[in-house]
Amino acid sequence: MPAAWVKFGRVLLAAMATLGVVLAPSVAQAMEIALPAARLGAASAVVGLYAAFCGAIVLVHRRRRFRASAAAAAMASGDGEVLLVAFASQTGLAEQLAWQTAQAVKDAGSGVRILPLDEVDEAQLVAASRALLVVSTTGEGDAPDNAIRFARAMMGAPQSLGHLGYGMLALGDRSYDGFCAFGHRMEGWLRSAGAQPLFDTIEVDNGDGDALRRWQHHIGVLSGNDDMPDWVSPRYENWTLKARQRLNAGSPGDPAYHIVLTPPDAGATWQAGDIAEISPRNSDEDVTAYFSALGLDDRDVTLADGTRQPLRDVLASSVLPRGGDPAAVQGLTADDLAAGLKPLPHREYSIASVPADGDVELVVRQMAHPDGRLGHGSGWLTAHAPVGATVALRIRTNRSFHGPADDRPMILIGNGTGIAGLRSHLRERILAGRAANWLIFGERTQAHDFYFRAELERHVAHGHLRISTAFSRDQAARIYVQDVLRSEAAELREWAARGAAIYVCGSLQGMAAGVDAALDDILGPDQLEYLRTTGRYRRDVY
DSSP, X not given: OOHHHHHHHHHHHHHHHXXXXXXXXXXXXXXXXXXXXXXXXXXXXXHHHHHHHHHHHHHHHHHHHHHHHHHHXXXXXXXXXXXXXXXXXXXXXXXXXXXXXXXHHHHTTOEEEEEEGGGOOHHHHHHOSEEEEEEEOBTTTBOOGGGHHHHHHTTTSOOOOTTOEEEEEEEEOTTSTTTTHHXXXXXXXXXXXXXXXXXXXXXXXTTOHHHHHHHHHHHHHHHOOTTOOOSSOOOOXXXXXXXXXXXXXXXXXXXXXXXXXXXXXXXXXXXXXXXXXXXXXXXXXXXXXXXXXXXXXXXXXXXXXXXXXXXXXXXXXXEOHHHHOXXXXXXXXXXXXXXXXXXXXXXXXXXXXXXXXXXXXXXXEOOBOTTSOBOHHHHIIIIISOTTOEEEEEEEOOGGGOOOSSOOOEEEEEEGGGHHHHHHHHHHHHHTXXXXXXXXXXXXXXXXXXXXXXXXHHHHHTTSOEEEEEETTSSSSOOOHHHHHHHTHHHHHHHHHTTOEEEXXXXXXIIXXXXXXXXXXXXXXXXXXXXXXXXXXXXXXX
């Protein structure tokens, strides 16, 4: 077939992408195949069709933008703070994810405004206190077409955005040298303008589902919408709950548990810094209450996708309707109830062990709703699942929190259940014979909240670890890990000069921002930015 037809087909597809039209892969492939097969004698008809098609697409595109603007205005009508969601999209994926993000925030009861980046100006950034940015990169590190004006007008001039907290989802393709380059360039501009990250930038390689679930997790934390179904469903394996022990009996804080999970086979592997994703289940008590309200025995029901499952399994793995009130479903048939249920969203936890331990170990804080009901994930792992039960789990690689490959010194900073991610790094390094480790850990009380104390003190006795602690309730004046950093500033600067990597794990609110500010003061903003860009300053905060 003539090569010109192949080129023509690709030009047509490119033109459609420029106009914001997204085709399903199968349709795009069919166009690549079908166009070369066209008869040369039909060239004039095809060209005419192409011209008409482009005109129609321009009209559709304009109408779509008009509807989107109207919808954005309506979505921004919530009370209180209005969160800004902005997107830079070339082929439509970033725009789609931005709308899903905005809808999730709106479903949580918050006001939200969504705009393409070329409609965001200085006044809107000044007015916003929080922004979520979904930013793609095109070509070899370029801005998408709808971000060029913003890049020139806004990023080309200094701004003062010290009031702004932002989260960024950077979309890219690792096969290109400039992977997520525009997103990182925009992030650098935001930092230089004084804006503070709400969480670390999440990179997405070709629509990677792991990264999208991570983004969705942060949206849920920020908005309080913790019942949001996963946009991309993972594949789990059946692990066994081997052991569960409370770590902080007598603590003034919420209960924290050491959870041990055994893999289905001996081949499970992971690295320090990786994440365990759990598919939680409702308690047997809650499920039985729904059976009583329906007046039905367990039976198979038809789901929305046409498959059939026992009703008890469906209820156990779904968000129970109407705030968990069984009376709200009286009168519904079992099939009608099942058809309207949404699956429980996943929960993720930093892994506290290494493969040499044989099991995945977690540190889970028991979370409760205002009415006393336990959270989906923490309730399942710390209370509802009996020891010996099957737990649906998958390990997610978290490259952004993997440890350094060499034997440089490592400073591990965290609080509360953040000890989990720090413990895995410490165990990995000690197994590798790397002894230059400094743990700076904070919790409420030394007597009740010094997790893994005996183990850590053995590492100190063997010369593998230095520990500095901050137990906030053990004295009249509250002391936190950021205060320890300032009191140890000279030693911290000396470790940094020796090439130390600094890893932070724990709570996003309070601790992470406090540590960031302390390091900025101690090391200076330029040095801290250098550590960040060279991978020597990494965080896993939640």
